[in-house]
Amino acid sequence: xxxxxxxxxxxxxxxxxxxxxxxxxxxxxxxxxxxxxxxxxxxxxxxxxxxxxxxxxxxxxxxxxxxxxxxxxxxxxxxxxxxxxxxxxxxxxxxxxxxxxxxxxxxxxxxxxxxxxxxxxxxxxxxxxxxxxxxxxxxxxxxxxx
Numbered sequence: 001x002x003x004x005x006x007x008x009x010x011x012x013x014x015x016x017x018x019x020x021x022x023x024x025x026x027x028x029x030x031x032x033x034x035x036x037x038x039x040x041x042x043x044x045x046x047x048x049x050x051x052x053x054x055x056x057x058x059x060x061x062x063x064x065x066x067x068x069x070x071x072x073x074x075x076x077x078x079x080x081x082x083x084x085x086x087x088x089x090x091x092x093x094x095x096x097x098x099x100x101x102x103x104x105x106x107x108x109x110x111x112x113x114x115x116x117x118x119x120x121x122x123x124x125x126x127x128x129x130x131x132x133x134x135x136x137x138x139x140x141x142x143x144x145x146x
Contacts, residue, residue, distance in 0.1 A: 026082070036078065042142040044082065048095070049074050050132035057131070064101035067134040068108040075138065076112075084140050086113055091139040092120040098133065099124035105134055 026044075027036040037046045051070030056063055079085060094109070096102060102122065110117070118138070128135050 027078075037082070039082075044084065044088075044138075044140045044142070046075070046078070046138040046140070048093070048135040048137040050129060050135050052130045052132040056133075062104065064096070064098075064133045065104040065108050067132060068105045068136070071134060071136050072108065072112045075136070079140070084142060087116065088140040088142055089113070089118040089138050090141050092118050093137045094120060094122040095125045095128060095135040096122065096133065097125065097128050101133055109136075 021041045024039045025035040025037075026039060029035065034047050037044050039045075049071045051067030051074070053070060056066045056070065059066055076086070079088070094105060096105060105122075
């Protein structure tokens with residue numbers, strides 16, 4: 001009995017008991033076990049995107065910048081569809097196949113977030129799907145707009 005009372009009190013204090021919503025898959029990928037995004041309440045968790053195209057593969061210089069631009073433009077389109085803007089992004093994760101691409105990626109990334117950029121980590125990894133040089137994922141929160 002005491003445990004039930006404590007759990008009920010904790011739920012009431014944090015206010016989370018009535019705010020939790022089941023996750024909503026956004027654009028589940030056919031024949032692949034993931035969605036482009038998942039929404040829980042006003043929070044959106046975006047799957048990583050890569051910017052590899054035949055054009056970017058052909059680049060001998062500037063490839064990381066071109067891939068970053070492709071990724072961010074793809075996110076911009078998805079954000080618009082969902083009623084979000086880059087200002088709603090609170091967390092970013094950037095994966096680089098080569099840490100030497102950091103400056104090129106960062107320059108383009110800075111254009112996408114000219115003011116109040118989100119928290120971010122950038123890590124070098126041993127490989128990215130489809131031979132990409134850059135992969136980016138985001139978490140966004142829709143603030144007060146429904």
